[in-house]
Amino acid sequence: AQSVTQLDSHVSVSEGTPVLLRCNYSSSYSPSLFWYVQHPNKGLQLLLKYTSAATLVKGINGFEAEFKKSETSFHLTKPSAHMSDAAEYFCVVSDPYSSASKIIFGSGTRLSIRP
């Protein structure tokens, strides 16, 4: 069975400082992994995805994530936070071989940016 754990429910950083949002996964197979961002009362926007190609994945808005199989982690990072990055972030895991096509959401991490 697959699962995903976001280790921090809330992260607060100052504008211009690095962002680290942590995600650990559990999967019996080589998973597909995604990070989505959700601004208040909005739908989800894909930031980036890992699909068994390069382990360092670059996404939109300066975000990137590194797939580390040995640590079963897929942490999201950004070198310099911007006020517009304040939002809810979801780490998602999927079994690409599942006929059900389901994805599993983490509990979310709320990112706050201090001026």
Add this chain to the structure above:
Amino acid sequence: GAVVSQHPSWVICKSGTSVKIECRSLDFQATTMFWYRQFPKQSLMLMATSNEGSKATYEQGVEKDKFLINHASLTLSTLTVTSAHPEDSSFYICSAKLAGSSYNEQFFGPGTRLTVL
């Protein structure tokens, strides 16, 4: 590309009435669509998987007679909340999987805020 729309974006209804929410894939065909429910400050909870031309598959604990799902075409799925009650108030989000996609990537709609008075 890969845009999903939802209509309406918000709706207020009286208790006991039914509400229909539409989910459309605007520029691609989606053989599979998903309906999620999200409570404030919580993650998304999968309600059901909708396959074009067949009955939806509901997750455990979701009442299929209350949440009617129809996926009549490759670009449209509808969720009808029947006999709505205040506890059905929530943010409903649909998503669509690109037909033939290998990675289960889902494209999400903007959500529908349902408030039942």
